[in-house]
Amino acid sequence: MPRRRAAERPGFAARVSVRVRAGGRGEEGDGDRAFITELGRRCVMTSVASARPAPPAMVRLAFDRLCEIVESQSHVTLIAQRNGERVGFLLFLDQLPDEVTTLPQGFVAYMAVEPDHRGVGVGAALLAAAEGEARRRGLPYMALMVTEENEAARKLYHRSGYRTERRLLCKRL
Numbered sequence: 165m166p167r168r169r170a171a172e173r174p175g176f177a178a179r180v181s182v183r184v185r186a187g188g189r190g191e192e193g194d195g196d197r198a199f200i201t202e203l204g205r206r207c208v209m210t211s212v213a214s215a216r217p218a219p220p221a222m223v224r225l226a227f228d229r230l231c232e233i234v235e236s237q238s239h240v241t242l243i244a245q246r247n248g249e250r251v252g253f254l255l256f257l258d259q260l261p262d263e264v265t266t267l268p269q270g271f272v273a274y275m276a277v278e279p280d281h282r283g284v285g286v287g288a289a290l291l292a293a294a295e296g297e298a299r300r301r302g303l304p305y306m307a308l309m310v311t312e313e314n315e316a317a318r319k320l321y322h323r324s325g326y327r328t329e330r331r332l333l334c335k336r337l
């Protein structure tokens with residue numbers, strides 16, 4: 165059996181046993197959507213920067229809208245499990261070319277890990293699995309947006325090899 169590169173092996177970076185599976189498939193996929201909605205709504209305030217404060221209710225609504233947009237396009241849903249329990253998810257678009265170069269890419273719309281399961285590699289395992297799926301689809305890049313003050317996410321992405329490509333600027337008027 166050919167050896168796969170470490171980054172293609174779901175869960176390679178985890179310090180605990182993590183299973184990453186495709187979401188929404190078969191019996192075990194029942195409840196994935198509800199899990200994503202609930203965890204995403206609970207976590208999404210980490211994406212709000214001090215440069216543009218917003219009320220939590222509005223941000224949660226924006227997360228619901230993001231999920232609808234993702235679902236209306238070609239996308240991949242990944243669910244991370246520990247001991248059979250869902251502990252994280254990642255959603256990425258697989259047919260959204262880069263707007264500057266038009267090169268194909270995977271674009272991470274959102275990912276989140278249950279607070280009690282953070283810092284042990286679940287996020288890294290989800291990201292590695294997403295990259296594996298993107299490679300299988302022949303996508304040469306993976307891209308995403310991250311809020312400047314979201315230190316945990318920035319650290320994860322940096323350690324996983326992501327580098328700043330562009331900056332989103334904002335000024336209060």
Ligand SMILES: CC(C)(COP(=O)(O)OP(=O)(O)OC[C@H]1O[C@@H](n2cnc3c(N)ncnc32)[C@H](O)[C@@H]1OP(=O)(O)O)[C@@H](O)C(=O)NCCC(=O)NCCS
Nearest residue numbers: 207210275276277282283284285286287288316317319320
């Ligand atoms: C970002 C997030 C997905 C990371 O998940 P995770 O499972 O903790 O990630 P990992 O365990 O793989 O950790 C990756 C690195 O980040 C570090 N890290 C985790 N939590 C951290 C924190 N609160 N502050 C700083 N670094 C942190 C880990 O220590 C690890 O570094 P290490 O390997 O040097 O120890 C998680 O914090 C989360 O769900 N945040 C809320 C939602 C969110 O912000 N999503 C990203 C939207 S862009």
